[in-house]
Amino acid sequence: MNTNPNPEPEADVPQRVKSALRRAYAAPEVPPAVAETVMEEFRRRGAVRRVWRGRRMWWASAGMAASVALGVVVIRVMWPPAPVTVLPERMLAFGAGEGGPAGNAVAPTIGGGGSRGVEGGIEGGRGSERGDLPPSGEPAAPAVASGAPADQRALADGTDAAKEVAQGRSLADAGTGRFGSSSVSNVADPMLKAVLARPLGDLDGSGGVDVLDAMLLAIRVRDGLAKNDVSGGLVEDLNRDQSIDRLDVETLLRQAVRVEGAG
Amino acid sequence: MSTFAGLVLFAASLLGPPKPEQAHSRVYSVDIVVDSGEQALGAYQVEVTAVREGLLPPAVLVVEGGEPGEFAEPPRYDARAVRGGRLILAWFSLAAEDALPKGRTRVARVHLRVDGPGPEPVIAARAMAAGNARAERIEVSAEATVKAGGTEIIGHADHNGWGKARIER
Numbered sequence: 001m002n003t004n005p006n007p008e009p010e011a012d013v014p015q016r017v018k019s020a021l022r023r024a025y026a027a028p029e030v031p032p033a034v035a036e037t038v039m040e041e042f043r044r045r046g047a048v049r050r051v052w053r054g055r056r057m058w059w060a061s062a063g064m065a066a067s068v069a070l071g072v073v074v075i076r077v078m079w080p081p082a083p084v085t086v087l088p089e090r091m092l093a094f095g096a097g098e099g100g101p102a103g104n105a106v107a108p109t110i111g112g113g114g115s116r117g118v119e120g121g122i123e124g125g126r127g128s129e130r131g132d133l134p135p136s137g138e139p140a141a142p143a144v145a146s147g148a149p150a151d152q153r154a155l156a157d158g159t160d161a162a163k164e165v166a167q168g169r170s171l172a173d174a175g176t177g178r179f180g181s182s183s184v185s186n187v188a189d190p191m192l193k194a195v196l197a198r199p200l201g202d203l204d205g206s207g208g209v210d211v212l213d214a215m216l217l218a219i220r221v222r223d224g225l226a227k228n229d230v231s232g233g234l235v236e237d238l239n240r241d242q243s244i245d246r247l248d249v250e251t252l253l254r255q256a257v258r259v260e261g262a263g
Numbered sequence: 264m265s266t267f268a269g270l271v272l273f274a275a276s277l278l279g280p281p282k283p284e285q286a287h288s289r290v291y292s293v294d295i296v297v298d299s300g301e302q303a304l305g306a307y308q309v310e311v312t313a314v315r316e317g318l319l320p321p322a323v324l325v326v327e328g329g330e331p332g333e334f335a336e337p338p339r340y341d342a343r344a345v346r347g348g349r350l351i352l353a354w355f356s357l358a359a360e361d362a363l364p365k366g367r368t369r370v371a372r373v374h375l376r377v378d379g380p381g382p383e384p385v386i387a388a389r390a391m392a393a394g395n396a397r398a399e400r401i402e403v404s405a406e407a408t409v410k411a412g413g414t415e416i417i418g419h420a421d422h423n424g425w426g427k428a429r430i431e432r
Contacts, residue, residue, distance in 0.1 A: 210392040211308040211353035212400060218357055219398060253339045256308060257351040262344030 013038055201238055201252050214252040221245060288378050290324065292410040295352065295371040295388050299403045303363035304334075306355030306394040307370055309405045313348050313386045320348025321375040321384045329370040333358050338371050351391065360396035372410070 013021075013035050021030045021038070201209040203216045217236060220226045226236050226244035236244045238251040297307050313321045323345035328337045338354035352371050356363060377384055388407035395401050 212394045215306045215355040215398040259341045259344035
């Protein structure tokens with residue numbers, strides 16, 4: 001029993017209990033002795049802090065997790081993500097620069113395999129000039145002709161990266177620039193996705209950033225053609241100041257002349 | 264009097280004989296030439312390397328523009344790399360194709376400072392990219408030539424941020 005007298009015993013009693021006691025005793029105040037007894041009973045049964053403890057909390061957490069999982073499953077079932085394959089033929093429209101249409105075409109299919117993916121993509125995407133010549137010491141792939149589509153030739157190569165390229169699952173590469181794989185994979189338009197998958201600032205699709213990209217952007221700014229590309233200027237606003245101007249050209253030039261490891 | 268003489272001797276001891284590095288410092292002026300053949304040169308990107316075997320590379324004092332014309336303005340370069348022995352120069356012109364140079368064009372002049380005795384630096388240039396007036400890629404060659412009578416006295420030079428060089432003679 002608590003030996004310390006409670007100066008305000010009614011203060012700890014829940015309101016609904018106080019109301020019930022007042023009705024039962026027909027008094028404006030709950031007698032202190034009754035209130036203390038009631039509170040002692042509450043403490044003994046652990047009713048005060050019983051809300052989110054023990055099994056109740058575990059069951060509530062499990063219920064919330066199950067609800068989230070169920071929601072994810074329902075969304076995936078009702079709106080399944082459709083694999084998008086960028087065919088090299090569609091990408092020929094981007095062709096410019098040293099890499100040429102073939103190199104440009106495989107840029108969006110660089111995949112999660114990192115550099116291995118790049119090699120596989122390039123090998124798979126190269127045209128008839130070299131794709132049909134097997135390495136020395138390795139058997140040729142007789143079932144696939146040199147004029148076959150890139151995805152079929154990539155499958156014939158047999159490498160994991162090539163298969164990823166062929167299956168269209170490797171559209172984005174986090175190592176290619178600011179656009180990460182998750183953001184790129186959410187883009188529906190394959191043409192836009194291909195642009196976003198390039199290294200940041202690679203406007204001509206050559207696979208790297210050089211002075212020609214800066215010159216290209218300067219020409220577009222001069223002629224008022226900036227923001228008219230397929231990305232709506234997203235890849236041209238390099239300094240993210242919501243305008244495409246000479247400052248973006250300077251940013252691109254800095255990127256072109258940057259010496260790794262300097263300073 | 265003896266105090267004054269002592270101060271003079273102390274100051275002289277601080278100055279001391281010239282260090283070997285100071286005695287052997289010299290400046291090279293290197294012309295960077297791009298040969299675009301029959302095609303008009305609208306843009307260039309050249310890698311310049313300067314190495315000395317077993318020694319620190321020469322430091323880039325300043326980068327000047329090229330011959331009068333479309334490439335007279337100093338090119339852009341990474342100012343943080345002036346002591347690394349490797350520099351990338353890049354610039355372009357938006358002039359009409361008729362106004363762009365053809366053939367051999369001096370696009371920049373790089374002044375290097377070599378400190379200390381030792382072998383002469385090996386300076387080379389390599390064309391990384393070049394384009395015509397429409398920013399289309401063209402094939403060019405680049406070379407680095409140490410200017411005849413190469414050592415110059417340069418009054419003041421600094422690297423103003425990213426590659427905007429200023430030289431005061």
